[in-house]
Amino acid sequence: MRIIVLGIVFVLVCESQQISYTGSEVWRMTPRNAAELKNIEKIGEKHVLDFWKEPTAPGRQVDFLVKPDLKEKIESELKSIGYDFTVFIPDVQDLIDQENQRQSNVKRVTPESVLEFDYSVYHPAEEVYEWIDLVANEFSSFTTKHQFGITYEGRPLYLLEFNKGSASPTKPIIFIDALIHCREWISMASLLFIFKEMLTNSEYQHMMDDVHWYFVPMINIDGYIETWNGDRLWRKTMSTGPSSLCAGTDANRNWDANWSGEGASGFPCMYTYYGPTPASESEVRHLSNFVLSLGDSVIDAYISTHSYSQLILYPFGYSVDDAPDADVLNVTGKLMHDAIDAVHGMYYTWGSTAQVLYVASGATTDWTYDVANVTLTYTYELRDTGRYGFLLPANQIIPNGEEYLAGIEALKQYVMENQDDLMLQNADYSHMLDEADWYFIPMINIDGYIKTWEEDRLWRKTVHPGASSACDGVDANRNFDAKWSMPGASPHPCSFSYYGPTPASESEVRNLASYVLGFGRGNISAYLTVHSYSQLILYPYGFTAEEIPEYDFVDETAKRMHDAIKAVHGKEYIYGPSSTTIYVTSGTTQDWAYDQAGVTLTYTYELRDTGNYGFILPADQIMPQGEEFLAGMEELKKVVLENWQS
Incomplete structure (x- = not known):
């Protein structure tokens, strides 16, 4: 007898029920001292209140939602301990109804271009997906749509990468996300407008030209759909843990940055529930993996976008202690504040999260700062200051976008001006700028450098064709x-070592030599010319084995740099005259700087490695190489100061 087993799968479809906030109010109070602050926190925990503005410090406003069945009880508790409050929003459902009415009056059409998309209204998730596709298709030459994961409910997580592919490999990277708290609709809507402006408005073309962007329009997509179909004020993810009493985790308390610390709750029903484990949420886990896949310290700036309160916040959130880069973060925060204020006169307070807002553990920007090593990392809290709260009318999307764009533009400008400047950003090395005047030329042979990106990765020379040259280029060194x-x-x-038709025939050499001589002979204390590879510290001469008059002093300084470098990562750099350490070379930068410009301490650095990768050194060695080279430069600065005017 043949037995047939029929597998029948029952699928339970749960449709969201529209949650009504009829009779719900938002109350505002200002705790006068630490005891009052603690009491309002206890009342919040007791009744699982939805704090729209968290209790943070005496003298700071607290906003919280009060549902009809709790009004009498909470009012009695507050009055019994002598607390005053005001009803700030008398009918939350009325604001939701107004929003729904405006949305229903919008004629929904399928746009055929990015410019046809309506940026003056809020859009459901499916229309945001359509916008992502519009952008990726219309600007396909420099835009890539990445699926970096899936949500808890199985929806794709997308981000857009914009890189116009300029010849510079050092274009700064700025990463922006939105909608980790799904009820904060303005966070995403304003950024759709902003990226439209950057893509289509010539006034902001420089932002696309100069920066490599990553943009995540929607992190908490499942929750966002819930705010449209069920509970407009839903904040968390939609995951359900095996022992959870309530659904969802606060994704902005779920990052592995002091996870489960102060400012987050272990109770699953609380709005700030930190989840069962760090990065337990699919959305957080996938986004953090993508960010880390870009490499350590690769991102120059990161913004996580929220609402409301009009704030520009930076690390730390989990501690009131200043971050090591607090000075830089504060300066940049003020620059963004000033730019925003100049647009519509809106004031955005700036400062560290814990000091300005409240202590919050497991947040995005603390993770990007601590783990991904992004120095310039910010949380933006957009409009307003409480009149509408999370229910900001759609007619504020574009003005909010305009001022936020001004803030991002100011950040971009700061990044461009200060990219990769460790001495400017790290207090450990501020003495180097304080005690010496530095001149830094990032690229001499720019034409050749572009050629290595666009045509021949191993090109060495300039690209200038001589009148009778059979081949292009001259070895500038x-x-x-x-x-x-x-x-x-x-x-x-x-x-490859062609010396050219005449001395200084190359524009790059001629102009650099002219500039250096403009300082006057002997007025430059030290000169470094940087090459790779072989791990060498070389000094004159290259054209002869004869020792220079200052041989002992120059050699001892080279040894000190060698020792400082070795102490960082254990790398051994051989030091000595070019001619006897590697080979005879004539017409070089270092010999010219010594002979013609009168610079005694003139060196050629040959950086990593010793041949395993050669000129194709992996990018993951940039930072450690920089750290050891910086140690050598620091030692050279000490020598200069010790012997200055001696």
């Missing part, structure tokens, strides 16, 4: 007027 055309350089135009 054989073109200086220091024993030019002597041994160690080639007369053949196709050679």
